[in-house]
Amino acid sequence: MLVTLTALTSPLAFAADAPKNVAAAVADTTRPETDTKRDADRKPAEVLAFTGVKTGDKVLDLVAGGGYFSRLFAGAVGPTGAVYMFNPTEFTKNSKNPVPANGSKPDPAHPNITFVNTSINELKAPEKVDIVWTSQNYHDLHKTYMGEGFDIAKFNKVVFDQLKPGGTFIVLDHSAKAGTGRADIESLHRIDEATVKKEVEAAGFKYEGSLDVLRNKSDDRSAKVFDPAIRSKTDQFVLKFRKPN
Structure with a gap:
């Protein structure tokens, strides 16, 4: 069943209604202020609830950046x-x-985080995981600095192999105009979500649905995502794919 979810309440109200483990994670007082200041734009309670993350899960945060x-x-x-x-x-x-x-272990406050720093072509988690997550970076996997030997189709199959049967791959990224494919990746740092669906499904994943809480209809998707007029408020999609059992 395909599911599209929208935010019907304020972020704080949703956090109160979120699964207990998600609400606790968002309310964690050890989170740095640099993280919590971004919550209003990133809607972490809604997004984590959409992933279906559970206590005891193993998660691979793909291109994790600073670790938000x-x-x-x-x-x-x-x-x-x-x-x-x-x-x-x-x-x-x-x-x-x-x-x-x-x-x-890069974060003393969260000893269950282990840092993985290898070539993307050598990606292998220490164990099979329940969730592979990537935020605002899937488009980067198509850019020239990845090198001539990088193949997004092979990479999506590697992600597929990192997951347990029934595991999920969640892709959050900046939306490009429909029909533009990969054309805006280098110039605007955006990608057409239909292209993401096509590429990920080609690796054997089944598309399960999307979350609309980060959509912004006022973003006409013509500006670079770093433009001060739209930064942190771009139109973004969140797509869920599942590895069949």
């Missing part, structure tokens, strides 16, 4: 779960900030 969602997932899965915070070397090689060593 890694910390949320760490709270949601609890001490019996695990979060693998993956930042590929293709993304970190020019970073001015120290990159945690592969296999290290």
Whole structure:
């Protein structure tokens, strides 16, 4: 069954109605202020509830950046779960900030997070996971700095293989105009969601539905996502795919 969910209540009201593990993760007082200041735009309670994350789950946060969602997932899965915070070397090689060593625990407040830092072509989680998550980075996997040997079709199959049967792959990204395919990736950092669906389903995933809470009809999708007029308020899609049992 395909499901499209919309936000019918305020974020705070939804957080109160969210699954207990999700509400606790959002309310976690160890979350840094730099994270909580972003909650109004990122709607973490709604988004995590949509993923279906449960206590004890194993999660791979794909191209995790600074770990905003890694910390949320760490709270949601609890001490019996695990979060693998993956930042590929293709993304970190020019970073001015120290990159945690592969296999290290980068966040003392969330010891169930383990850092994974390898080439994206060598991605392999320490164990099969229940959820693979990527936020605002799927479009980056098509960019020129990925190298000539990178193949998005092969990569989606790698993601498929990281999941347990019945596991889910969630893709959140900036929306491009319908029908534009990959045309706006380099210039606007946006991708057509129909292209994402086509590519992910080709790896064997089954599309399950979308979440509309990050949609913004006032974004005409013609501006670069870093434009101050639209930054943090772009029209974004959240798509859920499942690996068949």
